[in-house]
Amino acid sequence: MARMTLSGIxxxxxxxxxxxxxxxxxxxxxxxxxxxxxxxGKSTLLRLIAGLDTISSGEFHIDDRRMNEVAPSRRGIxxxxxxxxxxxxxxxxxxxxxxxxxxxxxxxxxxxxxDEASRMLRLDPLLKRKPxxxxxxxxxxxxxxxxxxxxxxxxxxDEPLSNLDAALRSDVRLEIxxxxxxxxxxxxxxxxxxxxxxxxxxxxxxxxNGKVEQFGSPRELYERPANTFVATFIGSPRMSLLNVERDGxxxxxxxxxxxxxxxxxxxxxxxxxxxxxxxAMAVSTDENAKGFKGSVVYTEYLGENTYVYVRLGDGTxxxxxxxxxxxxxxxxxVVIAVASEEIHYFSRATRExxxx
Amino acid sequence: xxxRLWITALIVPPLAFVALFVVYPIISAFAYAFxxxxxxxxxxxxxxxxxxxxxxxxxxxxxxxxxxxxxxLVFFALMxxxxxxxxxxxxxxxxxxxGAAFHxxxxxxxxxxxxxxxxxxxxxxxxxxxxxxxxxxxxxxxxGLAQPWLGQDTTALWALIIANAWHMVGFPTLVFLAGMQxxxxxxxxxxxxxxxxxxxxxxxxxxxxxxxxxTVVFTLLFVGSFNWFELPYIMAGVDGSPHKATDVxxxxxxxxxxxxxxGSGQDFGAGSALAVLIFLFIAIVxxxxxxxxxAREIQI
Numbered sequence: 001m002a003r004m005t006l007s008g009i010x011x012x013x014x015x016x017x018x019x020x021x022x023x024x025x026x027x028x029x030x031x032x033x034x035x036x037x038x039x040x041g042k043s044t045l046l047r048l049i050a051g052l053d054t055i056s057s058g059e060f061h062i063d064d065r066r067m068n069e070v071a072p073s074r075r076g077i078x079x080x081x082x083x084x085x086x087x088x089x090x091x092x093x094x095x096x097x098x099x100x101x102x103x104x105x106x107x108x109x110x111x112x113x114x115d116e117a118s119r120m121l122r123l124d125p126l127l128k129r130k131p132x133x134x135x136x137x138x139x140x141x142x143x144x145x146x147x148x149x150x151x152x153x154x155x156x157x158d159e160p161l162s163n164l165d166a167a168l169r170s171d172v173r174l175e176i177x178x179x180x181x182x183x184x185x186x187x188x189x190x191x192x193x194x195x196x197x198x199x200x201x202x203x204x205x206x207x208x209n210g211k212v213e214q215f216g217s218p219r220e221l222y223e224r225p226a227n228t229f230v231a232t233f234i235g236s237p238r239m240s241l242l243n244v245e246r247d248g249x250x251x252x253x254x255x256x257x258x259x260x261x262x263x264x265x266x267x268x269x270x271x272x273x274x275x276x277x278x279x280a281m282a283v284s285t286d287e288n289a290k291g292f293k294g295s296v297v298y299t300e301y302l303g304e305n306t307y308v309y310v311r312l313g314d315g316t317x318x319x320x321x322x323x324x325x326x327x328x329x330x331x332x333x334v335v336i337a338v339a340s341e342e343i344h345y346f347s348r349a350t351r352e353x354x355x356x
Numbered sequence: 357x358x359x360r361l362w363i364t365a366l367i368v369p370p371l372a373f374v375a376l377f378v379v380y381p382i383i384s385a386f387a388y389a390f391x392x393x394x395x396x397x398x399x400x401x402x403x404x405x406x407x408x409x410x411x412x413x414x415x416x417x418x419x420x421x422x423x424x425x426x427x428x429l430v431f432f433a434l435m436x437x438x439x440x441x442x443x444x445x446x447x448x449x450x451x452x453x454x455g456a457a458f459h460x461x462x463x464x465x466x467x468x469x470x471x472x473x474x475x476x477x478x479x480x481x482x483x484x485x486x487x488x489x490x491x492x493x494x495x496x497x498x499x500g501l502a503q504p505w506l507g508q509d510t511t512a513l514w515a516l517i518i519a520n521a522w523h524m525v526g527f528p529t530l531v532f533l534a535g536m537q538x539x540x541x542x543x544x545x546x547x548x549x550x551x552x553x554x555x556x557x558x559x560x561x562x563x564x565x566x567x568x569x570x571t572v573v574f575t576l577l578f579v580g581s582f583n584w585f586e587l588p589y590i591m592a593g594v595d596g597s598p599h600k601a602t603d604v605x606x607x608x609x610x611x612x613x614x615x616x617x618x619g620s621g622q623d624f625g626a627g628s629a630l631a632v633l634i635f636l637f638i639a640i641v642x643x644x645x646x647x648x649x650x651a652r653e654i655q656i
Contacts, residue, residue: 052548071552073550073551073552079545079546081542081545083540085540085542085546086546087543089565102556150550
């Protein structure tokens with residue numbers, strides 16, 4: 001069992017506030033991903049959970065036990081570091097045995113756990129090697145193995161894929177997902193890559209500027225982003241945001257005309273931001289078509305699709321997914337149709353989601 | 357072509373300097389050791405007689421053993437008091453204990469002082485009547501412990517060892533600190549996830565990873581201990597007083613070759629033989645230490 005509760009967690013380094021009050025409730029056996037741009041505080045939060053840095057204020061509990069003052073080695077937590085941080089002077093076996101012995105386990109138990117971990121991670125042929133004789137992917141597996149032999153209640157992974165090449169990355173990602181299911185503990189995973197976050201997580205914590213922007217399942221984040229930050233952070237290519245004004249059942253965009261929509265936010269605000277994903281728009285060269293007018297800036301041919309980037313009348317650049325056959329030269333005048341069922345509405349003032 | 361001339365011009369002067377003032381004296385000392393000497397006038401070739409004399413005939417044999425034993429003691433004592441303390445200081449500085457910025461400089465400051473200054477300074481500190489050591493002891497009610505530190509057999513050598521440790525402790529500290537700073541922060545974090553014990557961190561992770569620095573520090577301490585001369589010369593005099601209680605190979609060789617306090621007993625042949633023996637001993641053992649420790653170094 002490892003249920004974690006963070007309430008009002010703040011962290012400052014001297015006079016700089018890095019985290020401004022984080023509240024999270026993480027359930028047992030959950031796979032949670034912290035995602036956000038660099039400097040958003042996600043790694044700092046992970047280090048606070050690990051106990052490597054002290055919490056400035058707020059409370060952190062694991063299973064109702066207050067952890068603020070508990071030493072990192074006594075929290076029942078193991079961590080996999082970005083650089084793997086293997087002990088260079090110990091071979092693979094010793095790297096894994098070191099922590100297990102320090103827990104005061106019997107010799108047989110240590111051996112049993114290393115056997116188990118090395119079978120799970122296919123480390124058997126590597127046990128006598130030193131870290132410098134291993135490839136990046138192998139080091140990664142040893143680092144995970146070292147964490148697993150301690151049988152932690154909580155496993156922390158800090159950007160574990162960032163030092164691997166692209167081909168290996170998706171393999172290791174699958175591996176991590178499988179391990180999480182097999183060992184049945186709680187996992188917290190930090191990354192700046194939203195694809196990793198979407199594919200691995202039960203729930204994602206989107207962070208920005210030391211605050212949690214949204215905490216929810218990948219589907220919730222994609223389908224119902226809480227604000228414009230989450231809307232543009234999740235999804236690739238990113239969602240386009242347009243500043244529009246409501247005029248009856250029309251939405252008007254400066255310099256690009258207006259479109260009629262079937263669905264509008266319940267609140268009566270006039271000034272809105274609408275978010276539209278690349279696949280919720282269509283490009284047309286027919287001047288009389290309904291939609292926002294603009295002109296093509298460039299197109300990206302990706303094989304199965306072509307992305308068309310269009311500059312609208314107010315200067316906003318939007319990306320639209322089109323069929324691969326579309327090939328429009330720059331400066332072609334086009335009309336962008338918007339699927340009104342798929343528009344996300346946000347308040348212009350607060351950037352928060354408006355219910356439609 | 358111009359480049360070659362330029363390189364030649366840069367290399368030749370230092371090479372000539374080293375050849376003239378380092379290589380030539382070493383080789384000539386080798387040669388001198390095989391001749392009989394009358395003052396500074398060379399006598400006939402005597403083969404290994406000088407070596408035999410300093411090693412196996414009295415009173416030389418006793419003096420040699422006495423001085424050599426002292427050097428061995430100095431080496432092991434400094435290994436603990438200078439390198440051991442240096443390692444602990446480096447660890448404290450590395451962990452940024454309060455005041456680390458000040459102490460980083462304070463610890464290294466004595467190293468830049470000349471040995472002459474340090475020698476005289478410590479002679480003053482240890483003066484039986486006016487020295488700060490005895491005055492402090494008396495002032496704190498420990499007057500019973502006050503004694504003539506440099507004037508009695510039992511304490512004189514240890515007083516020199518402590519003065520030397522005080523002088524040079526900044527050097528191993530600096531080297532160990534540099535070694536520690538090469539250890540990636542995440543490795544230290546990884547240890548912290550597995551244990552709270554400082555002792556485990558130091559003995560199982562930090563120490564093995566600074567081993568490359570240890571090679572340099574151990575070798576230099578070994579060479580320094582067996583070449584030890586300036587500090588005992590200044591603080592104890594060329595005779596290794598009192599009663600040769602502070603006699604070391606450096607003083608002994610100097611006295612034998614150039615004469616003692618009273619200028620008597622000068623024997624260039626025996627002195628050269630000693631110099632050659634000291635040189636060979638240091639070269640062979642230092643080479644062995646370096647070779648053995650290098651093999652155990654770890655790539656981070």
